[in-house]
């Protein structure tokens with residue numbers, strides 16, 4: 001029997017990258033997994049591919065997490081089809097980089113609305129059922145940039161730092177109900193998000209990483225699964241950096 005047999009896991013942004021690796025990890029361990037993404041077809045296609053690849057149960061739900069009503073509708077649909085969410089992984093995120101001096105309001109707002117507000121909407125929608133069940137796990141994906149900052153990413157680092165403060169407060173609210181809330185802060189991980197880096201920028205970045213390489217989505221999924229599993233029952237409000245030492 002898999003570690004997550006019978007658990008209902010929702011991974012936001014599970015269509016590719018880190019979220020997809022998380023969904024695969026939970027599906028292989030027996031969970032009923034829901035993923036979401038912004039496109040109907042891409043989300044369905046990813047869910048079908050994940051089911052085939054893992055032999056597990058993965059369903060796709062189209063939802064933009066920056067829209068509170070869409071988030072609530074998604075949680076209702078997941079609850080009706082799979083049951084109340086017992087493990088929530090807030091992974092969906094975007095970047096829209098640029099120097100602050102020239103940053104337009106919509107560029108700032110888009111990143112905050114998806115990365116921070118989206119995490120808030122999903123946690124709010126999930127925690128009612130978790131409190132009722134007296135059990136639940138929330139894992140919010142931040143970034144090393146939310147801790148260290150990065151020129152050109154004021155919007156992104158504000159959102160990712162916001163996720164850390166938000167999660168610590170939420171962890172305190174939920175701890176008495178046997179619900180944990182933790183953060184995973186990835187370093188430089190090989191996904192579509194980082195695929196646009198030039199070779200020169202990549203080389204420069206790799207030189208700053210003690211491990212001397214980028215991480216893989218699977219290495220983030222392993223940390224997420226640890227925080228969602230029984231072995232992490234006494235860990236809450238924690239920020240787990242998975243970054244090859246970059247944040248030291």
Ligand code: NDP
Pocket residue numbers: 012013014015016017018019036037038039042043063064065066091092093094114118141142143144185186187188189190191192193194
């Ligand atoms: P990708 O760009 O590869 O994937 C992003 C995922 O988020 C996609 O599945 C996308 O789905 C989904 N998504 C984006 N916006 C929304 C939205 N509004 N509503 C629903 N789904 C959405 O990113 P990564 O896998 O690299 O990143 C995943 C998380 O990890 C992000 O939060 C990111 O900030 C964080 N992170 C990544 C790092 C890295 O080096 N890659 C480093 C540190 C943190 P679709 O396009 O189908 O809608």
